Amino acid sequence: MGTSYKYKCDECGFEEEYFVGGRLMTKDYKKRTEEAEEELRSAALYGKYGESIRQLVKNERDKIYINCDTELYQCMDCRQFSVQIAKEMFMNRKEFTMSVEFRHECPSCHSSMLRKTRGSITFCPKCKMFTARLVTMGKFE
Numbered sequence: 001m002g003t004s005y006k007y008k009c010d011e012c013g014f015e016e017e018y019f020v021g022g023r024l025m026t027k028d029y030k031k032r033t034e035e036a037e038e039e040l041r042s043a044a045l046y047g048k049y050g051e052s053i054r055q056l057v058k059n060e061r062d063k064i065y066i067n068c069d070t071e072l073y074q075c076m077d078c079r080q081f082s083v084q085i086a087k088e089m090f091m092n093r094k095e096f097t098m099s100v101e102f103r104h105e106c107p108s109c110h111s112s113m114l115r116k117t118r119g120s121i122t123f124c125p126k127c128k129m130f131t132a133r134l135v136t137m138g139k140f141e
């Protein structure tokens, strides 16, 4: 099951729909997700994200949940939308819940991207005005 987001800009006519998630959609998708999860786990174990993350992944292996589903991101600089594989790690313990999301780089300008989870109005990737509206958001099987 996944989600679709359709954005429209009244200013310049930009209109586009993005599909994210869909873990059960195809075997390929599931395989790709699992590969990405394994990749993130090994990178963390090699210390790519620093010593404290490395220790956590090493010592709390069973309690760590990795999310590598696709999500919709938007560049903070050039405002391009991009569907990317999330790189997120959670750990649930009695005392606290830890959540780490690793930086995503914009494919066009290499700035940082933010996940679009909130807000129905955003910057338009085409005219860069704060006029792009989320017009539909749907679930699909």
Ligand SMILES: [Zn+2]
Binding pocket: 075, 076, 077, 078, 079, 080, 106, 107, 108, 109, 110, 111
């Ligand atoms: Zn960018």
Ligand SMILES: [Zn+2]
Binding pocket: 009, 010, 011, 012, 013, 014, 124, 125, 126, 127, 128, 129, 131, 132
């Ligand atoms: Zn626009």
